[in-house]
Amino acid sequence: MNKRNSKTPVFLKSYDKTKYRYEKLKVCKKCHAFTILGDTTCPNCGKPHLIPVEEQAERNAKHAMHTTVLIAVCIGLISILLSSTLLQMVLCGIASIVLIGVLWIVQRNVLDAECLRALDKLFHANEKNVQDGIIHDYKAAIDNWDTDKQRCYEMLREISTLLHNDMIRIRQLTLLQTFLLRKDMDLELEPLLVRKYEPVLVEYIGELAKIKRDLIKDRTFQYIMAYEPEIMGQEQGRDILTAVAGATVRMKHYVRSYSGLVRRYAYNLPKDRFLRLYQMIEQYPNEDWGRLSEEVMRIYTEKYQWDPDFQQKGQRGHTI
Amino acid sequence: MFAYVFIGILFLFVIVKCIQYGWHRKKSLDPATIDKALLGMLNSERDQA
Ligand SMILES: [Zn+2]
Numbered sequence: 001m002n003k004r005n006s007k008t009p010v011f012l013k014s015y016d017k018t019k020y021r022y023e024k025l026k027v028c029k030k031c032h033a034f035t036i037l038g039d040t041t042c043p044n045c046g047k048p049h050l051i052p053v054e055e056q057a058e059r060n061a062k063h064a065m066h067t068t069v070l071i072a073v074c075i076g077l078i079s080i081l082l083s084s085t086l087l088q089m090v091l092c093g094i095a096s097i098v099l100i101g102v103l104w105i106v107q108r109n110v111l112d113a114e115c116l117r118a119l120d121k122l123f124h125a126n127e128k129n130v131q132d133g134i135i136h137d138y139k140a141a142i143d144n145w146d147t148d149k150q151r152c153y154e155m156l157r158e159i160s161t162l163l164h165n166d167m168i169r170i171r172q173l174t175l176l177q178t179f180l181l182r183k184d185m186d187l188e189l190e191p192l193l194v195r196k197y198e199p200v201l202v203e204y205i206g207e208l209a210k211i212k213r214d215l216i217k218d219r220t221f222q223y224i225m226a227y228e229p230e231i232m233g234q235e236q237g238r239d240i241l242t243a244v245a246g247a248t249v250r251m252k253h254y255v256r257s258y259s260g261l262v263r264r265y266a267y268n269l270p271k272d273r274f275l276r277l278y279q280m281i282e283q284y285p286n287e288d289w290g291r292l293s294e295e296v297m298r299i300y301t302e303k304y305q306w307d308p309d310f311q312q313k314g315q316r317g318h319t320i
Numbered sequence: 321m322f323a324y325v326f327i328g329i330l331f332l333f334v335i336v337k338c339i340q341y342g343w344h345r346k347k348s349l350d351p352a353t354i355d356k357a358l359l360g361m362l363n364s365e366r367d368q369a
Contacts, residue, residue: 020355068337072330079326088323106338113345118355127361134362164363236343248353 002221007180008273014186020172022119024161025130026050027267032126034133036158057119065107065114072100076146090208125202134163136151142171147176156283157188181207201235206240212232213247221248221258241265252287253282259292266292267299274299 023038029051035045040048076096083089107114123130136278141155153175160168169192170227177200181187189208194201206225208215221310224231224244231237248254255277266277277298281293303308 020351022351022355022358054358072337075326075330075333079323079330082326083323084321084355092323096330099330103337106341110341110345113348114341116349116351116354117344120349120357123354123358130358131362162359162362288336303350306335307364 007179008149008178012150012179013154015188018161021161022053022123024158027053027055027056027122027126029056030184030272032129033136034126034130034138036134037137037140037155038162042173043140044133048130053122054115056118057122058115060122061111061118064118065111067104069082069107072096074158076100130286136157138163138168139186142267149178153179160191162259164191166196167262169194170198170200173198173204181211183211187212187215189221193219193223197230202227202234202237203239206236206243207241209243209247213250216244216247218254218257220244221254221261225258225261238265238268242268246270249273249276249280252284255280256287256289257291263290263292263295271304271309274304278304278310 007109024039025034026048027034028034028042029049030047031042031045031049034053035043035050037076038050040050042048042050059130073096076092076099079092079096080089083092135156141152143161144152144155152297153172155176156168156172160172163317173192173194176187187208189205192201200246202224205216205220221244224241228241232239234240234309245258245262246269247281248262249257261313262277266274274296278296281287281289283298300310
């Protein structure tokens with residue numbers, strides 16, 4: 001069966017990128033379990049007590065501040081109770097109110113800093129709980145591996161916000177390769193780059209090079225170049241390398257940085273990609289393109305010399 | 321007399337707390353550092369990229 005036909009069309013949920021990764025994490029108010037997947041229901045105790053970790057940190061910070069104020073009030077009250085005259089009582093009362101007022105104003109001004117401090121403390125005091133929570137989430141995601149691949153992928157994508165390892169990346173890539181990928185999907189590439197040669201990643205890059213070239217950036221080009229011989233030996237390896245070489249012509253920087261790769265696969269580039277490459281080299285004749293400009297000129301002469309799309313540039317083309 | 325002693329204690333308590341808050345604020349942690357520490361907690365050094 002055609003490989004593409006065996007893929008499932010899916011509508012992936014969009015991925016909410018947060019400014020800080022910890023913003024994805026939630027904690028249960030009751031059992032202090034952490035999760036990145038739950039909405040309101042705690043995966044550990046099943047009760048609807050999940051709140052964002054920042055909210056929990058704010059609660060903790062405020063709780064500590066209230067305790068401090070309470071201690072101050074108690075000391076103030078003791079001083080009033082121990083007063084022997086009415087004047088002493090009034091003086092102690094006024095002094096207590098002023099001091100507690102100062103404390104309260106200072107607390108209001110430092111609330112943000114105290115909340116961040118409480119957040120840091122929350123993570124450090126619950127290191128094991130955080131780790132267990134993420135492992136629990138990972139297991140919950142893998143439970144869907146056979147039954148609901150889309151759900152499994154979406155869960156792994158959330159977990160990979162905090163968990164960075166090649167195992168989870170390869171799992172995600174394997175799932176992505178079972179989906180019919182489309183341009184409008186919320187896809188990612190750089191977070192999925194693994195450390196070693198991985199055919200499933202190369203296939204994914206090959207697909208993105210056709211439907212979402214803008215995701216292919218420096219790290220991906222470097223990965224492809226590092227494993228070029230292995231990719232060549234892979235099924236459709238040459239097509240993938242050609243598609244990636246075609247993705248470089250988006251920017252001059254890429255063509256110049258990876259000119260070796262572009263040169264080796266320029267011959268098989270689709271016409272529109274080659275035209276763009278040809279125009280770029282023509283537009284910047286003083287740029288150091290290495291042997292790429294000679295190769296482009298050779299291909300132009302061999303394949304496109306009489307092509308009307310190249311004609312308007314034809315005359316100048318000979319000067320490359 | 322004891323009443324003034326306790327007012328003294330309250331004064332010291334408030335001063336110490338204010339200095340502590342000021343110190344925390346001065347050394348303020350930024351969210352990016354907390355984020356990095358959390359990633360460090362969950363991933364081996366090799367995987368933190
Ligand atoms: Zn719970």
